Amino acid sequence: MFLAAAERPDLILDRLEVKDPTEKWANFPYSCISHHGEACCDLAREWALAYDFAQLNGGDMRSGPRWLRARYEWGPSEWPIHWCEAVNRKTLDCGALACLAHNIFAARGLTSFPAQFVQLYSEDATSQWQGKWGEKQVSTHWIDGDLIYHEGTALLVEEGELKLFDPSAGWWLNPRGKGGYGGLVAVRVFDPEGRSFRWGGHEIASNRWVRTDR
Secondary structure, eight states: OHHHHHHOHHHHHHHHHHSOTTGGGTTOOOOOOBOOSSHHHHHHHHHHHHHHHHHHTTOOTTSOOTHHHHHSEEOOOOSSOBHHHHTTOSEEOHHHHHHHHHHHHHHTTOOEEEEEEEEEOOHHHHHHHHHHHHHTTOOOTTEETTEEEEEEEEEEEETTEEEEEETTTTEEOOTTOOSSTTEEEEEEEOOTTOOEEEETTEEEETTSOEEOOO
């Protein structure tokens, strides 16, 4: 089915018109790393931010912190997770990585927002991830057939204009990309001021799911 859909993008769109791809995660909160309220978490957070400035090495403040992907393997994480635990782990899931990226951009003096994605993969891929997360006895709430829930960071790059960063992959999402393996189906950007933004040719109203595959 997936190979046929890859050759015929209209098959993917037809199926997603029948099923709301965001329904399972309609009221799902974005991830936040917890703080013990003690020096252990203060030191861990300061270490992460200082490490980012060292890696940036005078470069463009708006560049993505790709060192996160190099330092941490993407994989199952048990929640809740605290700062002192997160920085010392070898494996972090997308929620922990997205929270780290959000804090890093803020520490650089930039405006960023937590962002949630729904992406389309194959059921072969999601079945493998089900098994990997299951081995660690970690919830697979983020998988729904060939759709996955994912987290990233939205960076305000100019007035009303966003870029979407995926720290699990270490790259910026392409607003022109549609359909296919890993394609972005929907995005939700959390802004306490409730503003609307542009992402490429897409209009993104904040605090609600917006389809990007149409």
